[in-house]
Amino acid sequence: MNYNVDKKGYYGSFGGAFIPEMLYPNVEELRENYLKIINSESFQTEYKDLLRNYVGRPTPLYFAKRLSEKYNTNVYLKREDLCHTGAHKINNTIGQILIAKRMGKTRIIAETGAGQHGVATATACALMGMPCVVHMGAVDIERQKPNVERMKMLGAEVIPAMTGSKTLKDATNEALRDWINNPVDTFYIIGSVVGPHPYPDMVARLQAVISEEIMSELQTITGNPEPTHVIACVGGGSNAAGAFYHFLDRKNVELIAVEAAGEGIYSGYSAATTFLGKPGVLHGSKTLLMQTEDGQVVEPHSISAGLDYPGIGPMHAHLFETGRAKFISATDKEAFQAAFMLARTEGIIPALESAHAVAALETLTFKNSDVVVVNLSGRGDKDMMTYITRKEEFLTKN
Amino acid sequence: METTTKISNRLTELFQKKSNNLLNIYFTAGYPAINDTVTVLKALEKAGVDMVEIGMPYSDPVADGPIIQQSSLDSINNGMTIKTLLGQLKDIRKEVTIPILVMGYFNTVMQYGVEKFMQEISAIGIDGVILPDLPLDEYTEHYQTLCESHNISNVSLITPNTSDERLHVIDNITQGFIYMVSTNSTTGNDAKKTEDNHDAYFSRIKNMGLKSPRMIGFNIKNKETFEDACAYANGAIIGSAFVRMLSTSKNIEADIIQFVQRIKN
């Protein structure tokens, strides 16, 4: 079974490039160039140098002793939260901006949900001296204020998306519209493994550094590069794609993707796409999509803005369909409680997104010999407002 | 893949009879009210438009600007679905004779079932489809034979950035017309038209010697922009400006007649 993208841009029956003709030349130009650029020595040298000296890679693979005792197994945290700007998103934006530069693009646009991708894009743009426009849902602008201020301080223009649910899906629509209106000079830095081919593959390759490091770190620590489990949360799926990438063909490694169940999978306020979705087309790819019988996209819900998306990347739809990855979910409350648990057990405040992955430790059972890697995709600074205001509601014992 | 089976429908017949100043009006199905679809359609025929394009609403219309986004949203909230629309149009050929195209995003058609959709619209007497996010390769590989076997014209878009090579491929498979997007823009983007110099693009396409008829759309909004477009193509398509008029109309039929008269006379 091939879990990577095929020549036509598909993962099994998912993927493709379902874009209006207005975007065809842009996407085609990228498709023709991305592998050439990524594989070039000049790109690799510059990318690796920036990951090391600017982003702060490799990030630690931390053996979480107290967490391991609590769950009677061996838990390792892949500390993407220690990346510059506070999440894995910057691995991707640094890579894409280097590609954009090599393609002669002079203006950068992005969509953002939690604001982490927006901040990571604004950061990369500041670093390269390029103008940056970030589209962000009006609802997300409210709930992720600190990140909005960070983007502005970094020199980016933040444009509120006022349509639909005013969250990540709508920000992505607006970014696509921006690209349609400015096709020649503009490069669209997509923040997850979503969008038309080649984006899912390009972003997965740029995040693959996560699993590459996990393997060498585990080799050093345990003498075996393979964990028994890799757990990651899935919004669009970029941190999961990066954490899974080098394990896709290593069948001994169980891959676990955690979706946001919101107020409960079947509550009507959920973003658990593999449970609620059907094959459909959104934002340029055929994938699993939460939608009505008539094909209207359903507005998702999650306490975590980064997971508040009605689809998943086509690669994950394929991993789900083939059974290569196991898809589970965590509710708002479970994630919230996991965040406090992690803070008090290990002294690490996770992003709400990442807290969904941590919550899986509670749901799953492990052998005490298992080696469980949890991808801690980001830190919780941006979520402090939510942690403060909803503490009463979620932490009362019953 | 590029061999086509010649089809014949009201659209292909229209272009044989008339080759200039064709007016195509876009409107969103089920808008302003759910039962306005047929009313609008009949008024447009009466007003003398040459063909119509009925929008099937989608929650995430990325190629559209604010006006058509809003009409789509209202239409969905009014309860419009493909099933409802085809029900409304069931007997349309008893009353309306001009070519009818349906326009929509691929997901809604995919959920309805592409084969069932083509079969049913063909049976009703719809002549063409415009699915802007169904790419050319997907169309030729999976749906071209289906469309042609049902006498449905699939309308492809081209833009100022479409390469000559691709233009020729599109020209070869087109049955009906090529939809020339006037500028790099979403629909109804007023800011665009004035700043972009379109002459070079319009003339280049006009002088390419394509065999397919061409209609220019996006940001055509009044007599002036309509006539300008008609100088370079077989006709033009008005969407957002018409939908904007509908959004405030107190008397749809009278306003439609007046809107069309202002363009044509």
Ligand SMILES: Cc1ncc(COP(=O)(O)O)c(C=O)c1O
């Ligand atoms: C910390 C963090 N983790 C995870 C995600 C979800 O995105 P993805 O599934 O692409 O990793 C986000 C998105 O904003 C994020 O900020």
